[in-house]
Amino acid sequence: MDDTTTATVSALGLALMSAVVYFVLSSTKPHRGDQLEITQVSQKNRAGKSVTDRPNQLYVYPIKGIRGCPLKKAYIGPYGLIGDRTFCLQKVLRNEDGLKYDTMLIGYHLQMALFIASVDYEKGEVSVEWKGRGTKFDTATDVNTPDTIRFPLKPSTEGSATLEVSLHTSTTSAYDMGDALATWFADRLGFEVRFVFIGDGSRPVLGSLAPNSPGGLRRARLYHRARALLPFLAYPAERLAFNDLAHYLVVTEESNDQVSSRLADDCKMDVTKFRPNIVVKGASGPYVEDFWGELTFSGGLQMALTANCYRCQSITVDYNTGATATDDRGMAWKKLNKDRRVDKGAKYSPVFGRYGYCFGDAAGKTLEIGQDVAVTLVNDNRTTFDWPHLTTFGVSQKK
Numbered sequence: 001m002d003d004t005t006t007a008t009v010s011a012l013g014l015a016l017m018s019a020v021v022y023f024v025l026s027s028t029k030p031h032r033g034d035q036l037e038i039t040q041v042s043q044k045n046r047a048g049k050s051v052t053d054r055p056n057q058l059y060v061y062p063i064k065g066i067r068g069c070p071l072k073k074a075y076i077g078p079y080g081l082i083g084d085r086t087f088c089l090q091k092v093l094r095n096e097d098g099l100k101y102d103t104m105l106i107g108y109h110l111q112m113a114l115f116i117a118s119v120d121y122e123k124g125e126v127s128v129e130w131k132g133r134g135t136k137f138d139t140a141t142d143v144n145t146p147d148t149i150r151f152p153l154k155p156s157t158e159g160s161a162t163l164e165v166s167l168h169t170s171t172t173s174a175y176d177m178g179d180a181l182a183t184w185f186a187d188r189l190g191f192e193v194r195f196v197f198i199g200d201g202s203r204p205v206l207g208s209l210a211p212n213s214p215g216g217l218r219r220a221r222l223y224h225r226a227r228a229l230l231p232f233l234a235y236p237a238e239r240l241a242f243n244d245l246a247h248y249l250v251v252t253e254e255s256n257d258q259v260s261s262r263l264a265d266d267c268k269m270d271v272t273k274f275r276p277n278i279v280v281k282g283a284s285g286p287y288v289e290d291f292w293g294e295l296t297f298s299g300g301l302q303m304a305l306t307a308n309c310y311r312c313q314s315i316t317v318d319y320n321t322g323a324t325a326t327d328d329r330g331m332a333w334k335k336l337n338k339d340r341r342v343d344k345g346a347k348y349s350p351v352f353g354r355y356g357y358c359f360g361d362a363a364g365k366t367l368e369i370g371q372d373v374a375v376t377l378v379n380d381n382r383t384t385f386d387w388p389h390l391t392t393f394g395v396s397q398k399k
Contacts, residue, residue, distance in 0.1 A: 036252075036282040036295075036373040057279035058367055059272065062117045062126045062153070064088035064167075064242040065106040067272065067319070069118035074277075074367045076301070076358055079202060079240055080247035081277060081367075083119045083153055087126070088174070088242040089185060090165065092192040101194065103167045103242075107312030111137045111189065111322035124153045130188045135321050143187045151181060157199045165196060167242060169389050170203040202239035207386040209246055210238040211304040211357050215386075220304075221294075221377065235360030245387055246355030249309055250295065251276040255352065258286035262335045264328040273315045273332075274352055280373050289354050290342060294377035301365050302376070303356045307385050310349035311336065345385030 038057050061068030064085045075082040089112075090101040106112045114132040119125070130147045132138050160175040174196035176182075181195040208215025212235045217228050228234045238247065251274055259269040271279055283289060295303045315332050318325035333350065340350035358365075 034283050034288065034375045036280040036375065038278060038280055038297075038367065038369055038371045038373060057281075057369060059275070059277055059279075060084045060119055061275060062087055062119055063115070063128065065104050065109070065112045066115040066117050066128070067113060068275070069116070072369050075121075076362045076365045076367070078363050079238075080243050083121070083126075084277065085242040086153075086198050087177075088165065088167070088196055088198075089189075090163070090194045090196055092194060094192075101163060101165070103165060104193070105312070106314040106317070109189075110314065110317045110324065111135075113314075113317045113319050114188075114322040115185075119153060121153070125150055126153050131319075132188060132322060135323075137188070137190060137322055139190060140187050145184055145187065147188075149181065149184050151177070155197055157197065160197075163194065163196065165198075165242075167203065168206070168244065168387065170206055170240065172198060172201045172203045174201060175199050198241050202241060205238055205240055205245070206388050207307075209307045209355060209357075209387060211306060211359065213237040216306060219383075238357050245309075245390075246307065246357055248277045248303065248356040248358070249275065249353050250278045250280065250289065250292075250303070250305065250356050251353040252283045252286070252289050253279060253281035254283045255286040255289065259332060259336065259352070263332065267328045269315075269329070269332060270319070273317065274309075274311070275314075276353060278356075278367065282373075287340075290351065290382050291379045292354055292375050292377070293379045293383075294375070295356070296374050296376040297367060298372040299365070301358060301362055301367070303358050305354040305356045307355040307383055307387075308343045308346070308351040309353040309355055310343065310346040310385065310390075311352050312349070315352075342382060343385050344382075346390065 058071040058074045059068050060071055060074065060081050060083050062083055062085070064087065089104040091104050093100040093102055104112065111132070114135065114137065115128055115130055117126060117128045120127070127148060127150045133147065155177065157175040160177070162173045162175055165172055165174045177195045177197055182193055185195055186193045205213060208219065210216045211220060211224065212228065217225055240247070251271065253271075256269055256271045256274070256279075260267070263269065290308060292305050294305060297303070311333060313324070313333055316324045316330045318329065324330045336350035336352065340352065341347055343351050
């Protein structure tokens with residue numbers, strides 16, 4: 001064949017493939033499950049009146065490991081909600097071999113729960129308040145700075161030193177935000193730290209959790225696999241900021257209520273201890289989300305749910321003390337561990353919630369309180385967690 005014929009055949013082949021993919025994309029009907037809603041949590045008080053227990057069911061956490069704030073409306077960014085976990089704390093380790101940094105996780109440093117971060121999107125500002133006065137961590141005697149600080153949500157990185165940050169063995173370069181912020185945190189934590197910002201950087205997703213990674217596509221739905229065959233339709237593999245393992249964590253009210261039912265002395269489980277981004281209600285029962293594979297929000301936003309979230313000791317913290325709760329709330333992890341070790345890939349820890357990702361064209365879209373959500377894919381079996389180095393969590397862990 002001459003060059004003209006070859007080009008024609010190639011074009012026809014591409015057109016045929018595109019037509020097949022379009023047919024698959026337009027004709028595949030999702031499996032529909034529970035009809036859900038992002039909504040305010042309402043409980044009955046003793047008088048029988050409805051009272052708001054938690055004001056919102058969308059949450060953002062500007063700093064990794066530190067308590068976040070509720071939102072009424074959230075904006076989707078390339079690595080999750082805009083402003084979510086773009087900062088983190090690095091514990092400074094000095095020894096005869098030199099200087100090392102360790103990413104601070106609340107499961108290892110429960111006193112991080114004494115810090116509360118919030119975002120003012122209009123001002124482009126993050127504020128952090130320390131609530132540790134009167135606790136055992138209130139030990140510094142020469143601190144003259146106020147217990148609230150503010151800094152830009154997207155600070156300038158010009159001239160900033162960089163350091164390598166490793167989180168669950170997924171690494172990136174981050175910008176050191178300087179001595180003033182580092183000292184403010186160190187004075188209240190009781191040890192040397194650096195405070196870093198991810199800037200335009202990102203971390204790779206390991207294992208098959210990212211829907212558009214080679215591993216993720218192998219277990220994806222047919223039309224997503226078909227889409228990935230065409231370069232002009234394929235999405236790049238997802239990446240992360242300082243979120244643990246995924247862009248979003250989705251939990252249900254029904255499962256949280258079931259955890260509360262396990263606790264004695266009228267203790268209630270505070271859903272924010274699970275650090276969700278999205279809390280939905282309307283599930284047909286507790287823990288049915290273990291099998292959810294996809295959510296579709298009103299307006300068409302799709303979220304693939306690719307992995308279970310195994311839990312660490314952070315769910316036992318008392319927000320007032322920064323230590324393990326002394327009442328039955330401090331037993332939450334042990335009580336879940338009795339029968340919620342349901343993921344073969346993380347068999348030493350209990351599961352609560354699902355990790356999720358929105359697809360490549362979702363950036364700029366929004367999620368809002370009261371928005372309807374449908375479960376549009378239900379898996380036959382639970383997914384198996386496969387992030388390297390974390391499949392034995394509970395026995396050993398590399399950060």
